[in-house]
Amino acid sequence: MAQILAPNMQWQMNITKSLTPGKSMISSSNAWTSLLMKQNRKGSIKTVTKLKVCASVKSENSTVNRVGQLLNLDVTPYTDKIIAEYIWIGGSGIDLRSKSRTISKPVEHPSELPKWNYDGSSTGQAPGEDSEVILYPQAIFKDPFRGGNNILVICDTYTPQGEPIPTNKRYKASQIFSDPKVVAEVPWYGIEQEYTLLQLNVKWPLGWPVGAYPGPQGPYYCGVGADKSFGRDISDAHYKACLYAGINISGTNGEVMPGQWEFQVGPSVGIEAGDHIWVARYILERITEQAGVVLSLDPKPVEGDWNGAGCHTNYSTKSMRDEGGYEVIKKAILNLSLRHREHISAYGEGNERRLTGKHETASINTFSWGVANRGCSIRVGRDTEKQGKGYLEDRRPASNMDPYVVTSLLAETTILWEPTLEAEALAAQKLALNV
Structure with missing residues (x-):
């Protein structure tokens, strides 16, 4: 046991x-x-x-x-003041940080909130002799932990002079999503966030015998029962907390590797997709903190014949969703094939341990696409092919990817970026052979 x-x-x-x-x-x-x-x-x-x-x-x-x-004390009848939990991304690009402050009254929009600062030298984001980093509130959510009118605030980070710091990926993403061409295409995202729950002191997946292995994969995916499902209460608590917070969470399920789970967020439009995933991750971190369990977003938490953890990103534009959209999808896939290396380099640290061509992944070194094929870089659903319109699924992003980077890069490559005619012709030939 x-x-x-x-x-x-x-x-x-x-x-x-x-x-x-x-x-x-x-x-x-x-x-x-x-x-x-x-x-x-x-x-x-x-x-x-x-x-x-x-x-x-x-x-x-x-x-x-x-x-x-x-x-659990409800202070609402006694004061108009609320607690705002300011959340930001730390220096590793994957670690979440937060701190609280009192606001004089309830707010409905982030523009009503003051900017704040923190010690960037303690998060790996600034030198000690000039350590002040400024938080700009960007989106607010209801706080499922404190309740009442209290809020969670997703922020991005700037120097005191107003320049985005290097780890502020939201800034560039917001520029791409505010481009008129991108705005006109109303990009939708559905993100499937996989994660692994680890036992606190041994850093071994929840439900696994300490220092040993459970039975082989097969019965655990969407499984039910004490010998197949480990951590359901955490997943369910997270599901409800996200709904309470106003996150556009659309589902959850147990994954292929025991102790591994997934939740889905979307469809979300533009920059909202990144905001919602980051706050959903924050809520999950807080819940696992209370449960005495460690949350891991490692793309390959256990080496060997075990599934890795990804963050599959479903994507469509208005043109893809309209009549004749299947041809637009194929053109987008062509562009993605030409920028495969750029995408892979931005799709999560350690992803090479996951994208091996096994366990429902494509090789990290080869771009491929197919209809209903989960072993490809890009999967197109059978319904999309049948209806002639719909969406594509980018299966390359790792579980620790930055959603601001992935979503904006997809929009940039498929809407704003245009390849040369020669490169486009060569890529079309390769993709034709692939299919």
Whole structure:
């Protein structure tokens, strides 16, 4: 059996809320009677230790209850002030950071919020002698952890002079999505975020025997049962929290590797896709933090005959969705084939360990596409082929990709970028042979 790790204090609060405040989970009279009987049989030294344990259990439950009551306290009737949790992306490009501030009244738009600053030298985003980085609020969501009028705020990052710092990928994405040609095409995205849950102390997938392996893949994908599904409560809690926050989450399921899950966000338009994925990731990080489980976005968390973790990105433009859109899709695929290296370099660190040509992936070195083929770089759905319009699925992005980068790059390559006639003709020949 897998090692079962005890949830941390925050997670226990949710469990103990239903208990009567101040009442121990152990019946007091029964506990004392039992201890006195053991004292007569086995001596006083062991009895003293056990009495301390009993008192500790009672005291700890009372403390957990009191802290839990304060965490769930609704302050709305007593003040107009709200808590805004400012969220940004750290120096690694994948780590999320956040801090809280009090706002004088509820807000409906990020423009009502003040800019803020943080120590960029502590996040790998600025030197110590000039460490101030400025947060610009860009989108707001309801806070599922604090409730009420409290909010989560996704921000991007700038120097005090107003220049975007190098890790601010949202800035360039917003420029692409504000281009009139892109705006006219109303780009839609549906992003499938895969992730792996790890046991806290051993960094081994949830549900796996510590230092060993479960049975081979097969029964775990969308599986049901204690021997097939590991972490469902976390997935469900995340699902509801995202709906509460206003994230456009469209579904979730257990994945092929045990301990691995997926949620889908979309269809989302333009820059919204990146905002929603990043906040959904933040919420998931907070939930796993409370559950005492580690969230991993590693593209290949376990080497060997196990599926990796991707972030498949479904994409369409207005022209693709209109009549005759299948030809537009094929032209977009041609452009994507010509910029394969540029896309791969931006699709997530460590992706070469995942894109091996096995486990429902294409080789990282070869561009391919096909209808209903999950072993290709780009998959076109059978319904899209049949109806002559629809969308394409880019299966190359890794689970740790930056959604601002991937979504804007897809729009740039398929809407704004035009290849030379010679390159286009050569690529068309190669793709014809591929099909």
